[in-house]
Amino acid sequence: MSITTVVGTAIKTASVLLGVGIGKITIIPVLIAALAYFNYDLMDPENHPRVTKQLRKEYDFVVIGGGSAGSVLANRLTENPNWNVLLLEAGGHETEITDVPILSLYLHKSKLDWKYRTQPQDTACQAMIDKRCCWTRGKVLGGSSVLNTLLYIRGNRRDFDEWKSFGNPGWGYEDVLPYFKKSQDQRNPYLARNTRYHGTGGYLTVQNSPYVTPLGVAFLQAGEEMGYDICDINGEQQTGFAFFQFTMRRGARCSTAKAFVRPIQLRKNFHLSLWSHVTRVLIDPQSRKTYGVEFIRDGRKEVVSVKKEVILSAGAINSPQLLMLSGVGPYVHLKELGIPVIEDSPGVGQNLQDHIAVGGLVFPIDYKISIVMNRMVNINSALRYAITEDGPLTSSIGLEAVGFISTKYANQTDDWPDIEFMLTSSSTNSDGGSHIKNAHCLTDDFYNEIFSKINNQDVFGVFPMMLRPKSRGYIRLKSKKPLDVPLLYHNYLTHPHDVAVLREGVKAAIAFGETNSMKRFGSRFHSKPLPNCKHIPLYTDEYWNCVVRQYTMTIYHMSGTAKMGPSDDPMAVVNPELRVYGVEGLRVIDASIMPTITSGNINAPVIMIAEKGADMIKERWM
């Protein structure tokens, strides 16, 4: 790294911190230096990809949505120089803030977020404003991989074997493993040696966090104390504890835009159009052939034609929305809204799955070792981040270790855990109520009653996340207007199994806080009774059943809304090649196609789906 780069990055980071209102340095020199840095930035070979001003009238392929999946597709399809590919993305570029792992909370509700909110329901999210959960989604090149917390988790081998058993040949674990490895550049030398499970040299950089607190090691020891192994949870055995791995490159976020789109910006057959909001896929009602895409750019409606295929990668909310707007969806619903039906596909927008955890399980400790935002985010840490690419700013808000555990509802002799512990050296109180509260949409009353007394105190957090929910939500259109926000029904905790598993997860989290390994730090459960549950005898099952419905935290894993399945499954929207039933030349390739959600955070599986999808497209046309 040259000295200009170092100084440039330091200045850039410092000005970012100033921009978001943290750090205390004089503004003038920083601005001057930031301007000087701007010139340097223009020459950076890893800079934001160029936007194509003059589009063609026709492309071989049009990819809708440049998120986790769409970025991969743009890259892999342009590998064939004879194919012209257009990527349409509603959002713009990544920013300096999106690069800094600890600042991901600042991205919720920003202009990079679609800012979705679910319909109010009384089964969950009762501590949130208007009882509506906030569903952050990325509206930016790189999609939700630009806003996420960078965790790299593949899921359980049985998830994929189950997909196959539903009638989806080619989707079993052994079939998909090569696609996980294909993307991957595993930077942990110990893991990289295990070539059965890990790949090196791929576009997506995966590494350990350069910054760990003493709590990180203790989390693993506590896991061992509870009888679990420490293992590579993306390898041979999932049940157990491990340090998280992150989609991170030299301490900065490695979004799919950075990994897959920046390197291909000079390919002549690749066109990129940002700030381009797709409103409809054009399908001929007679021949049922897809012939184009309609979108709004600079306030004007535009149309491009497509020769081979349109690929919908707009994510689990917008892909089904666009299918319905284009006439593919449940017949009665489309008729009601006055949308001409091209294909009656009852599964579109149904089968909505997500992972939820219980927020606010906080354990105060006696040592100043955890992530407290106002202590970590300052000019010293900015300089350290810029110069050595490590330090507290590389911490993904304290996410340090993961535990895959089995409650009494899981098969104990099997390696298919039903709860994931996300173990953090921070929690909801760690920024004094400035951003986390808003990101999670907690009411002021709830936040103040539960957290104000421990604002900015040293704590750790355990987020028990339920891996295989049985409840299913759904998505509907509000009207046939493409810019109307769709109606989102989470249906969280409507199945009694889900309440039971999550409750056992909470109990296990509290037991975790009681281990000797955590007690060493003075760990004690912040047991403040929740406002809506105080009337129930404390710490009974009934009490916990109430608790899980209050601070119900989405982990932002919406999926399943255009599921893959065999032709005899009426709810299947796409076939095992991800082609939309009843329509020619249209595929869905993103989180929507999961028949069941995978047992872990889903970004890596979505990238795998796109890698495999790209290969299937190549097979079809080469």
Ligand SMILES: Cc1cc2nc3c(=O)[nH]c(=O)nc-3n(C[C@H](O)[C@H](O)[C@H](O)COP(=O)(O)OP(=O)(O)OC[C@H]3O[C@@H](n4cnc5c(N)ncnc54)[C@H](O)[C@@H]3O)c2cc1C
């Ligand atoms: C806050 C947050 C934290 C998360 N943390 C993690 C984590 O740590 N680890 C993990 O594995 N997963 C995490 N996830 C989940 C993971 O990032 C997503 O599941 C994944 O990125 C989804 O990929 P996708 O391609 O299906 O959709 P997205 O990545 O959301 O991409 C969809 C793209 O389509 C664009 N688009 C939508 N509609 C239109 C339209 N009409 N016209 C044009 N473009 C459109 C969007 O702007 C977006 O860029 C997190 C998600 C969020 C939001």
Ligand SMILES: *[C@@H]1O[C@H](CO)[C@@H](O)[C@H](O)[C@H]1NC(C)=O
């Ligand atoms: C539990 O898992 C084991 C190992 O995979 C399997 O043999 C057994 O049938 C499972 N039990 C139940 C009740 O599903």
